[in-house]
Amino acid sequence: MKHKVEIIEPNKFDQQNHFYPKALNTQLHAMVSHFFNLDHERIIKRYSHLHPQVDPEFLREILKYKCKHFFWGGSDLFYVTTEAGNRRMVVLETNSCPSGQKSMPERTDADEHRGYKFLVENSFIPELKKRRLPEGGIAVIYDKNYMEVSGYAATLADSLQEEVFLVPFFNNEKRAAEFRDGILYANVPGRGEVPIRAALRYVTQKPWNRIPIDTKTFIYNSTLVCLSGGRNKLVANKAYEFFNSEISSSGLKINMPQTIRDVSKGEIPLWIQRFGGYAVIKNPYSNAGQGVYTITSQKELDAFMAEDYAYDQFIVQSLIGHYDWSSKTDGAKYFHIGTIPNKRGQIYVADLRMMVYSSPDGFYPCAIYARRAKEGLKSDLKEVESSWDVLGTNLSVKLAENEWSSDTSRLMLMDRKDFNSLGIGTDDLIDGYIQTILSIIAIDKMCQHLVNKKGNFKMKLFQSLDNDKSLLKEIMS
Numbered sequence: 001m002k003h004k005v006e007i008i009e010p011n012k013f014d015q016q017n018h019f020y021p022k023a024l025n026t027q028l029h030a031m032v033s034h035f036f037n038l039d040h041e042r043i044i045k046r047y048s049h050l051h052p053q054v055d056p057e058f059l060r061e062i063l064k065y066k067c068k069h070f071f072w073g074g075s076d077l078f079y080v081t082t083e084a085g086n087r088r089m090v091v092l093e094t095n096s097c098p099s100g101q102k103s104m105p106e107r108t109d110a111d112e113h114r115g116y117k118f119l120v121e122n123s124f125i126p127e128l129k130k131r132r133l134p135e136g137g138i139a140v141i142y143d144k145n146y147m148e149v150s151g152y153a154a155t156l157a158d159s160l161q162e163e164v165f166l167v168p169f170f171n172n173e174k175r176a177a178e179f180r181d182g183i184l185y186a187n188v189p190g191r192g193e194v195p196i197r198a199a200l201r202y203v204t205q206k207p208w209n210r211i212p213i214d215t216k217t218f219i220y221n222s223t224l225v226c227l228s229g230g231r232n233k234l235v236a237n238k239a240y241e242f243f244n245s246e247i248s249s250s251g252l253k254i255n256m257p258q259t260i261r262d263v264s265k266g267e268i269p270l271w272i273q274r275f276g277g278y279a280v281i282k283n284p285y286s287n288a289g290q291g292v293y294t295i296t297s298q299k300e301l302d303a304f305m306a307e308d309y310a311y312d313q314f315i316v317q318s319l320i321g322h323y324d325w326s327s328k329t330d331g332a333k334y335f336h337i338g339t340i341p342n343k344r345g346q347i348y349v350a351d352l353r354m355m356v357y358s359s360p361d362g363f364y365p366c367a368i369y370a371r372r373a374k375e376g377l378k379s380d381l382k383e384v385e386s387s388w389d390v391l392g393t394n395l396s397v398k399l400a401e402n403e404w405s406s407d408t409s410r411l412m413l414m415d416r417k418d419f420n421s422l423g424i425g426t427d428d429l430i431d432g433y434i435q436t437i438l439s440i441i442a443i444d445k446m447c448q449h450l451v452n453k454k455g456n457f458k459m460k461l462f463q464s465l466d467n468d469k470s471l472l473k474e475i476m477s
């Protein structure tokens with residue numbers, strides 16, 4: 001990871017630098033390619049045909065929705081089934097500034113920039129043109145995922161035909177940039193402080209403690225998005241529930257695990273018992289697989305309770321596991337479909353990351369990849385040493401503060417080889433796409449509720465939604 005601002009010139013994009021080696025020479029699976037080529041009307045026709053309770057006109061409004069704050073995001077989805085055999089996509093969480101571009105096979109032979117270009121030219125640049133911005137340059141600010149953020153910077157330089165500043169913006173460290181009077185200034189070697197008119201943000205670790213909510217520099221996506229649910233699982237769940245109530249007559253809803261919010265550490269054993277001894281505990285403000293704890297035994301619960309944590313509130317969710325061991329809930333019991341069995345008969349839990357962007361014409365998919373767990377799914381928990389190894393799919397590995405690696409051996413691409421082993425089809429992709437859009441709109445609407453007509457953040461309203469004193473102290477005014 002770099003620690004100084006880099007200047008990225010146009011015409012320097014090199015695929016070798018911005019894609020995983022295993023993604024460079026892969027061919028997109030024909031079914032995934034077909035999905036990417038479906039227009040809104042064909043998706044509406046197919047989805048409403050399979051879900052006759054859904055209002056096609058309302059679904060059209062959803063697909064054409066133009067976000068005011070949450071311009072690009074990615075949902076992590078489990079593809080599950082119920083005891084009655086009803087398949088569905090379930091939203092685990094939705095991330096602002098998600099990863100995914102470096103894992104995408106090319107759509108066509110001429111598709112050099114792949115998803116980077118689709119997002120930059122169809123979403124980021126149109127937003128720039130709508131706004132009155134201060135004088136200054138263009139930047140990409142980041143705190144991890146150098147391969148991908150440098151890809152965005154090189155693509156922006158090519159699309160705008162101007163230099164782009166690639167700015168490290170780490171937490172708890174001397175920074176290469178700072179905000180003054182709402183404007184971001186980058187400390188560029190040899191040039192001093194350079195004002196920035198707009199920045200694509202890939203800052204994931206507590207962005208609210210160093211990026212103001214209201215800025216004159218256009219931040220794509222803003223800190224407001226993170227607090228409203230893009231990096232705040234607690235408020236995200238409330239946003240989903242509010243939106244589900246709003247759209248209940250349309251036949252659409254966001255599918256999610258049963259969630260208990262605002263749980264203090266001392267209450268957690270009671271909720272684990274309520275879920276039949278199987279549950280997931282989450283730190284609401286962490287990401288990249290950090291702060292998530294799968295509980296399937298007293299030993300795992302005791303280990304969780306023995307630790308100290310930075311925040312006061314947790315969320316507890318029903319655990320989606322094997323048919324023989326999933327949480328008891330008030331609704332349907334979900335369990336994992338998992339991958340197609342391999343030659344040794346092993347089925348693995350896998351998730352699907354669906355990345356989409358908001359454009360002047362509505363939503364479009366940008367990148368998709370999947371991840372599988374380390375160990376196969378087992379019916380007998382006595383054979384499971386660590387439930388996280390069986391259920392956890394995230395690839396990020398934290399080495400130290402601001403240092404990350406990735407376990408790409410479990411990455412599953414949308415190519416001819418990996419996609420077949422997932423056991424999903426076009427209708428599952430459409431379902432995941434619509435679930436992702438619904439979750440992004442829910443958070444975008446929460447953003448709108450949390451600012452007044454002048455664009456100022458409603459701190460009292462936010463505090464009523466999330467009264468975690470440790471978090472409130474971190475938010476930059």
